[in-house]
Amino acid sequence: MTASAQEPSYDRASLKPGIVHIGLGNFHRAHMAVYLDDLFALDEGHDWAILGAGVRPADARMRDAMRGQDCLSTVIELDPKGPSARRIGSMIDFLPVEADNAALIKAMSQPEIRIVSLTVTEGGYFLNPQGGFDTTHPEIKADAANPHRTAFGAIIAALKARRAAGIPPFTVMSCDNLPGNGHVTHTTVTGLARLSDPAMADWIDANVAFPNGMVDRITPATGPLERALAGEFGQADDPVPVTCEPFRQWVLEDNFPQGRPALEKVGVTFTDQVHAFEMMKIRILNGGHAIIAYPSALMDLTLVHEAMADPLIRAFLTRLENDEILPHVPPVPGTNLGWYRDLIIDRFSNPRIADTTARLCLDGSNRQPKFIVPSIRDNLAAGTLPEGLILLSAFWCHYCAGQTDSGAPIPPNDPNWDDLQDRARRAKADPMAWLGMETVYGDLGQNAALRDRFAARLAEVARDGTAATLRRYLGL
Template identity: 40%
Template sequence: MSDRLNDDALADLPGRVQRPAYDRTKVRTGIVHLGVGAFHRAHQAVYTDDVMATDPHWGILAASLRSPDTYDALQPQDGLYTLSVRSQEGEALRVIGSIQRVIVAPRETDDLLEAMSDPHTRIVTLTVTEKGYCHDPATGALNEAHPDIVHDLAYPMNPKSAPGFIVEALRRRRMSGVPPFTVLTCDNLPSNGRTVKRVLTRFAELVDPELGRFVNDEVSCPSTMVDRIVPATSDQDRERIGGVLGVADAWPVVTEPFTQWVIEDRFPQGRPAWEAAGAEFVDDVEPYEHMKLRLLNGSHSTLAYLGYLAGYETVADTMADEAFVRLIRDLMDEEVTPTLHMPPGADLTSYKSALIERFKNPALKHRTWQIAMDGSQKLPQRLLGTIRDRLSSGAPIGRLSLGVAAWMRYVTGIDEKGGAIEVRDPMAARLREVADGAGPSAENLARGLFAIREIFGDDLPADSRFTGEVVAHLARLYELGAKHTVSTFKAG
């Protein structure tokens, strides 16, 4: 028996471990995925694994655009990994086999472009996080000054960015008379399909105006809403899961029982029957997207910044404090829900109750620090869009603006005990410069951060109601700390 999870080890796994219900030797690649992280492996790859028993033509070639870590973990395992679904009731283990091959784009650029250009590839999916689209989060437009975009426009056949890879592959398909693949983004972007279409079209226009017209007219980019909480895998997870398997798994993924995928059904070259695995196909994703971005992600970010500052390591730890539960429940009920416009039959009350229970799940060790990453990219869609809607209707923004203030306090890089915070953000150096220049002054810090147009745009810094509330909250966070600020919070 192998000492590592791989195809040869499958037959000897314990009976309690679910394994692929199809012959992996008969699988053919139909999907190329860019950004093979934990979320993709706990979400889209699982839905695909579910349907491959009846249709094996949708195997996944998964590419990392940066780090070789996932390749190093999964390629020796024939792409196999364990999905651990954890709840208070226990843990269920399942080996996922839908990923056929893992490659590292920077060292296998030609192989990736060849796979994306292959006529059998009919869908390219993405989970590259908000920053991977090289766009301006405040406007949704391509950031033409982004270093990767500047590089890819100069060397289009040797791309670094997701837009660069996609447009070069589409160019090759067009030149060969191969129909374009569908581009399916699964990241938390507002109107994510339309945003990625805008980014790709503009990039293609800069390469060649005719190619730009082709991308605009011929390439389908359905919008999606994805939902599943996936904490970072720990060494303890690896040890526990390996003990059950009887073999080592270098990179299992741990997640919760809840999963949701809502997709616009626009796939000209065909698609897997993901609905058989529970995906929902709809004409318009936007209401569901707003529901998830504003209720789940907005609450998650608020919890992450305030919880971290209050000294809580995980979301479940934070939600063990009843003051935080009250804040988040009221945030969802009183400030977010009035901005949502759901189709008939959507049960927001049940969704919000489920969110509270999911956040409280002690089996998921979802670190507040992990959720706090890349806040400059997340804030516009998670909190600022809701704030704009509330301001336009003259409605209160007390809890929403507290979340923004907590982000500002967090990105100073110094916690409430004077210790260092490792702020991971593509704008980290710029944020650090603002914080250093502001000193421990709420007004100076807020003024410097409001000036970052890519985050706040031009409108919010000019709105005294918004800026005044954020500065007041920030001053309280400096004076009283996050825990006391939350416990004594009163809506204005």
């Protein structure tokens, strides 16, 4: 018997746009769009509906898919007790996707649009390895010469139009998984503006709000299995259904000069301590993902919940969280860190999510310096050599050599894969070939104790394999 997806309980004809959102991927449709759907169901905030937007060819395909179903999204929550589905109606239109972004700029220039939000991925903010704005990126150089071809160029063009018309500026709200995402967005927007119009950059700096926010929900990619599951809820015609875990979290700075929807009524936390929530998530959740990723992949465990069912992987995660991560996470308002750790372990163990260890291993050269290396530094500053995190670095290095313990090849899984593979192979004889990556480790390779322990662990993994190394580390 086919179940039915729950339809919106409110009159969608009553909705009016208040937000333009750029980047209609799975995460946005399972996160921000769901919060707004919940709010509209309370008969609140009907003037805050979403206009979808995009700036890349894939966004045009998403527009066709969404407009073909009246901009409704099928969102399926994968609760371990059984899935449930709902149709999310908080987006009322999807703007044309054009090379010059004319329709997007026109929409953002309208006074009823008071928030422009983004999910353009962590790598979509044009940052250099030091975290500053990358003025040398080809897309940025092209936008500076022929403005408003990127999302950020379109935002600048719309802000110019509003300033000229005497309309107050909208708030720019990043919903990407970046530490200090508001600060990052501010850096990118003003950095791009400064290349062609320094006075406009100064005006944006003085007048436009960029609130920081922390977002969280595991949202797998959509494939045949997800589409088949949508069919079980009567949505076989939806080409872009979204699956997600039941848990979601959104923490925001309350910095919206032109107003905002009353999202606190549907579970959003407004606080001036977003950074504390961010650090908790980055160290415990994102760091936890990194901890299980590489040993699991080396042991040929392909699904995250399967990895969590392996006693060695689970024990490795638990020990590192307890001994080397939680002691260095500052207090978080209203949150018990032990409870949060247990929540993360439960989330990782959800068999319905079917998340892959390959996804967790992706882009380690970008993720390790954000999620793992700060915890290594905190341990060293406290006078402790972080044995488990050093072992994790050895697992990552061995993974990048390109072969699992069974001899199976590991396909390229990092933008810098060729360099990482070369370094990983040379590190067997010279650990500084790996620890010398300053963009990842900074000066940590100069710590003799860390360097010696890394070399010993790397040799151990290569000689005895991942499982035996874990047993020895865990004292089993």
